Amino acid sequence: MRTPLRIGARASRMSLAQSAPLLAALAPDAMLLRPFSGEGGDREDNRATLESDGVFSQEIESALLAGEIDVAVHCLKDAPTHDTPGLTMAAYVRRDDIRDCLVTRDPADTLDTLPPGATVGTASVRRSTAVRTYRPDLEVTPLRGPVYSRLEALFSREVDALIVASCSMDRLGLRHRIGERISPEIICPPLGAAIIALQTREDDMETRKRISKLHHLETEVEAEAERLVLRQMGGFCNAPLAGYVKTNDNGNQVTYTVRARAFSAEPAIAIDIRLTGDNATTTALAVCRKLTGHGALDITERA
Numbered sequence: 001m002r003t004p005l006r007i008g009a010r011a012s013r014m015s016l017a018q019s020a021p022l023l024a025a026l027a028p029d030a031m032l033l034r035p036f037s038g039e040g041g042d043r044e045d046n047r048a049t050l051e052s053d054g055v056f057s058q059e060i061e062s063a064l065l066a067g068e069i070d071v072a073v074h075c076l077k078d079a080p081t082h083d084t085p086g087l088t089m090a091a092y093v094r095r096d097d098i099r100d101c102l103v104t105r106d107p108a109d110t111l112d113t114l115p116p117g118a119t120v121g122t123a124s125v126r127r128s129t130a131v132r133t134y135r136p137d138l139e140v141t142p143l144r145g146p147v148y149s150r151l152e153a154l155f156s157r158e159v160d161a162l163i164v165a166s167c168s169m170d171r172l173g174l175r176h177r178i179g180e181r182i183s184p185e186i187i188c189p190p191l192g193a194a195i196i197a198l199q200t201r202e203d204d205m206e207t208r209k210r211i212s213k214l215h216h217l218e219t220e221v222e223a224e225a226e227r228l229v230l231r232q233m234g235g236f237c238n239a240p241l242a243g244y245v246k247t248n249d250n251g252n253q254v255t256y257t258v259r260a261r262a263f264s265a266e267p268a269i270a271i272d273i274r275l276t277g278d279n280a281t282t283t284a285l286a287v288c289r290k291l292t293g294h295g296a297l298d299i300t301e302r303a
Helices: 013-026 058-065 125-134 147-155 166-171 205-210 217-233 280-293 296-302
Strands: 005-010 030-036 071-075 087-092 100-104 119-121 139-141 161-165 178-181 196-201 241-249 254-264 269-277
Touching: 005 013, 005 058, 013 030, 013 071, 013 147, 013 166, 013 196, 030 058, 058 071, 058 087, 058 196, 071 087, 087 205, 087 217, 100 147, 100 166, 119 147, 125 139, 125 254, 147 161, 161 166, 166 178, 196 205, 217 241, 217 254, 217 280, 241 280, 254 280, 254 296, 269 280, 269 296, 280 296
Parallel strands: 005 030, 005 071, 119 139, 119 161
Antiparallel strands: 071 196, 087 196, 100 161, 100 178, 241 254, 254 269
């Protein structure tokens, strides 16, 4: 029997919840070696202050490089934009729902039906800017922490509503608490949203082969194009940049719609570019050129 793969994941309930199905799919060929605290930050930190690339990943990547683990599990949107020398994203798990969602005490509520003056909790610059644009009569309140602590704030009436990632609620078994899955046209998702990436040492071909059954090719194409946009535009997990790549397959032809949005909260400025082409990489580069031509780099540097 082969030695089980040593899987490393962060210690948050969210990270462990999303790692469990991967361990089950690899069983008995894998084991969770140990959870990592996430040196430099974790979801308990205020995301609004996270101003560096890879802030969630430093400790787990160090362990991977040192040979203490074989595979690191990342939420792609929180992973470094540039590959760390010696490491590679070896597999991308099939993407989940990229939309944000509204959570209230009454699951029948929607973003449109919240009463004027209702308080919406989020520490995300992306979400707060979008909510203020769509419903300027709502009050956005900074709220940080893992999903369960934010739910406690909701039910103790510190806030009237939460904006969280749909995939987070799904993975935690809380989809019944979702009032509305919000259209990406209202709140544009972060680049890399809802993708779990499996990272290995670049030269560890045996491990890469063993986890290959978890890899989803369509998600890989979308993920790599979105990471390209982040690299080109200087973005990271809480930067004023959002977007996604959508694969369009009509049975005869596959095309890719690449959307990227640069924004600032004060003053409220947004540049939103969307292009479709038959190659995700070249389409992503074209979107970046248009963003830059419209002054997006000036916006993101000021934000």
